[in-house]
Amino acid sequence: LQLQESGPGLVKPSETLSLTCTVSGDYISGSSFFWGWTRQPPGKRLEWIGTISSSGTTYYNPSLTSRITVSVDTSKNQFSLKLTSVIAADTGVYYCATERRDSFNYIDQWGQGILVTVSS
């Protein structure tokens, strides 16, 4: 299974950050995996952002709930992240990843990451 993030590397403050993760080697539809986003601001710790199941159930970090939407497009075998009203603190490397959310909770396979800079 492989994951590849895509999207703009530069976003202006107050605009919307939109990223897509393309999954290969497995199908999102019917998968027991969950599909999530984690980010790493420069010099800071990793931060879990949000997750979606193959059936569309979402889990969001409460600190970002008002600004994020995670969605899935099973026809394209992709899932996406939208983060609205971005600020400089949203700058960082964004990773998509598979997650297990059963009795073995963990983030499993990670994409290579995409650097997103918020700047005018």
Add this chain to the structure above:
Amino acid sequence: DVVMTQSPLSLPVTPGEPASISCRSSQSLLYTNGYNYVNWYLQKPGQSPQLLIYLTSNRASGVPDRFSGSGSGTDFTLRISRVEAEDVGVYYCMQPLRSPWTFGQGTKVEIK
């Protein structure tokens, strides 16, 4: 949120020698099923994080047996029995028990 605190933040190591990293959580990570929900990740230079240990002490697929995890409640440890050059990078503990999942600040392991 559960705060994960690692120590040390920097760890110079000698190849062939053991090494250990501590992780403390602000809340107990022991669940009613008896499992302690702590995972460990290694982010090698220029790479994405990779899962090393889940549920405190279970090695992920392909992880060498020189890596081991232990602990319970709020105190956890990752040990490397004999450090190899390929083990350099930043190690993170992470709790997936309480939402939001949270990470430690990372421990940078480098060769002396």
